[in-house]
Amino acid sequence: MKRTHPIIASLALLTMGFLYLPLLGVAVFSVNSARRGLVWKGFTLDWYIKLFSNEWILEAAWNTFLLAVTSTLVATVLGTVLAIGMDRFPWTRRINNILDIILHIPVVIPDIILAAALVVAFGLLRVLSAMFEPGLLNMIIGHITFQIAFVALVVRSRLVAIGSEIEEAARDLFAGNWYLMRRIMLPLLMPGIVAGGMLAFTLSLDDFVISFFTAGPESQTLPLYIFAAVRRGVTPQIHALSTLIMIITVVLVIGTERFTRKG
Amino acid sequence: MTRRLLIWYGELTTRQNLLKRGLYFLSSGMLWLMVFLVLPGLVLVVVSFATRGAYGQLEWDFTIENYKRLMGFSLFGWTSDYLVILWRSVVVAFFTTLVSIVLSYPLCFFIAGREERSRYMWLTLVIIPFWTNMVIRTYAWFLILAPELPFAKLAAAMGFIPHGAPLYPNAFAVYIGMVSMFLPFVTLPLYASVEKLDWSLVEAAQDLYASRVRVFTQAILPQTMPGLSVGIILTFVPAMGMFVVPDLLGGAKYMLVGNLIQQQFGASRDWPFGAAISMGLMILTMVSLQIYRRKSKEIEHI
Numbered sequence: 172m173k174r175t176h177p178i179i180a181s182l183a184l185l186t187m188g189f190l191y192l193p194l195l196g197v198a199v200f201s202v203n204s205a206r207r208g209l210v211w212k213g214f215t216l217d218w219y220i221k222l223f224s225n226e227w228i229l230e231a232a233w234n235t236f237l238l239a240v241t242s243t244l245v246a247t248v249l250g251t252v253l254a255i256g257m258d259r260f261p262w263t264r265r266i267n268n269i270l271d272i273i274l275h276i277p278v279v280i281p282d283i284i285l286a287a288a289l290v291v292a293f294g295l296l297r298v299l300s301a302m303f304e305p306g307l308l309n310m311i312i313g314h315i316t317f318q319i320a321f322v323a324l325v326v327r328s329r330l331v332a333i334g335s336e337i338e339e340a341a342r343d344l345f346a347g348n349w350y351l352m353r354r355i356m357l358p359l360l361m362p363g364i365v366a367g368g369m370l371a372f373t374l375s376l377d378d379f380v381i382s383f384f385t386a387g388p389e390s391q392t393l394p395l396y397i398f399a400a401v402r403r404g405v406t407p408q409i410h411a412l413s414t415l416i417m418i419i420t421v422v423l424v425i426g427t428e429r430f431t432r433k434g
Numbered sequence: 435m436t437r438r439l440l441i442w443y444g445e446l447t448t449r450q451n452l453l454k455r456g457l458y459f460l461s462s463g464m465l466w467l468m469v470f471l472v473l474p475g476l477v478l479v480v481v482s483f484a485t486r487g488a489y490g491q492l493e494w495d496f497t498i499e500n501y502k503r504l505m506g507f508s509l510f511g512w513t514s515d516y517l518v519i520l521w522r523s524v525v526v527a528f529f530t531t532l533v534s535i536v537l538s539y540p541l542c543f544f545i546a547g548r549e550e551r552s553r554y555m556w557l558t559l560v561i562i563p564f565w566t567n568m569v570i571r572t573y574a575w576f577l578i579l580a581p582e583l584p585f586a587k588l589a590a591a592m593g594f595i596p597h598g599a600p601l602y603p604n605a606f607a608v609y610i611g612m613v614s615m616f617l618p619f620v621t622l623p624l625y626a627s628v629e630k631l632d633w634s635l636v637e638a639a640q641d642l643y644a645s646r647v648r649v650f651t652q653a654i655l656p657q658t659m660p661g662l663s664v665g666i667i668l669t670f671v672p673a674m675g676m677f678v679v680p681d682l683l684g685g686a687k688y689m690l691v692g693n694l695i696q697q698q699f700g701a702s703r704d705w706p707f708g709a710a711i712s713m714g715l716m717i718l719t720m721v722s723l724q725i726y727r728r729k730s731k732e733i734e735h736i
Contacts, residue, residue, distance in 0.1 A: 256459025281675025339444030
């Protein structure tokens with residue numbers, strides 16, 4: 172391995188500092204007892220304790236969680252089945268190309284366009300049913316739509332990696348369709364499915380744009396809450412909430428890393 | 435189609451049989467994507483030619499009025515307002531991508547030069563901001579750019595901002611926010627290529643007295659092109675549509691196309707115009723990527 176030039180190393184460290192400086196700032200001022208301003212007035216955990224008595228935040232946290240869990244479950248099932256359907260059947264090249272393009276749309280267009288399209292579509296569907304009023308259901312549908320693509324892409328790469336030998340061996344030993352699916356494919360695919368699901372879950376927690384466009388007055392999520400709050404003025408409580416979210420992110424990232432490295 | 439038998443993944447079957455089963459597998463996911471992705475996309479195209487009613491409702495008189503308005507034609511003659519915002523979005527996305535690339539190369543070389551164990555730690559350190567919520571990462575700059583800190587004081591001393599004012603909202607803050615937002619999007623895919631880099635080619639170039647610039651453009655750049663391309667697409671496309679960063683750090687004076695779209699679907703409630711702007715954004719993104727694809731082929735064939 173080449174030794175790193177000191178100039179390159181210091182540039183790299185500066186860049187890391189640039190990435191982390193603002194985040195550290197948030198963490199530091201979440202335990203500062205000063206109500207306003209950038210002066211250090213002593214350590215406190217008050218802002219964290221107050222979070223748990225703020226009904227708005229608790230409700231937003233619950234909505235965020237409900238949204239992420241529901242959409243991830245649906246998207247993981249749909250995405251996995253879709254990936255198998257795309258990879259394991261002799262489609263002609265043209266059909267494969269079309270399926271591929273559709274699958275890549277949510278990955279390669281700016282998310283604000285998907286959000287705009289969903290707003291308009293829900294607006295028209297509202298004529299048919301009041302179900303499509305802005306709110307949690309619309310947000311779940313929006314999240315599933317972009318999650319499916321990511322799950323399917325991850326699972327499909329796992330399908331390619333598994334190859335065909337094991338399935339051929341199973342068929343040679345007279346495994347039926349169901350047996351093959353349940354006892355061979357699913358266990359082999361599991362690491363891919365879990366990785367896809369975790370990706371979908373993080374994408375949902377992380378999403379702001381789709382939620383912002385499809386949310387109703389009753390369906391605040393934490394990112395939406397923070398956005399609205401910082402436009403009114405930043406408070407230590409927002410720092411505390413953001414720090415908690417960052418800690419959860421770190422745990423999720425390290426957990427996923429551990430899992431995918433083993434899988 | 436013939437009823438010929440074939441062997442597919444060890445199963446003796448016919449093509450029809452397989453395709454029928456395959457259709458079952460595809461149906462649920464594809465139906466979902468059709469109803470909630472493809473159809474809404476088409477509806478968006480149609481609505482971009484519709485008219486806004488007096489109360490913000492849709493009226494189906496088809497015109498190209500929305501696109502003319504985007505091009506700057508209005509009742510009061512021609513203004514460049516919207517075109518300026520569109521052009522600014524392209525420029526901001528371009529420079530965000532460029533600066534992210536420039537900062538990512540040293541970072542990738544640095545990480546690739548660590549020992550195996552600490553490499554994972556450094557990579558994880560890049561991945562964490564990648565997954566941290568973008569609203570948090572954007573507003574976090576409020577603290578760093580606050581008037582009490584040396585950055586704002588320095589800018590004030592040089593006369594860029596009044597004394598005691600924060601270093602936002604302005605164009606500079608938008609760039610800072612955008613680069614810190616998208617930097618990991620370039621670093622992570624680029625790292626995959628840098629890790630596989632064949633250093634013997636770089637050394638060969640150095641042995642043949644190539645200048646530093648030529649070593650980079652002819653030995654390093656072509657080898658890292660695959661990862662770099664992924665990074666560029668992952669950065670440029672969402673940067674074009676970004677509205678959180680300009681909203682919080684740019685204010686009304688430094689709007690990007692994302693803010694313009696959000697306004698139409700929010701306060702102004704002008705869906706047809708919002709749809710037309712979305713189409714404009716879509717076309718700009720596609721054209722830029724096409725130009726990039728041409729250019730990158732040239733580089734790979736050096």
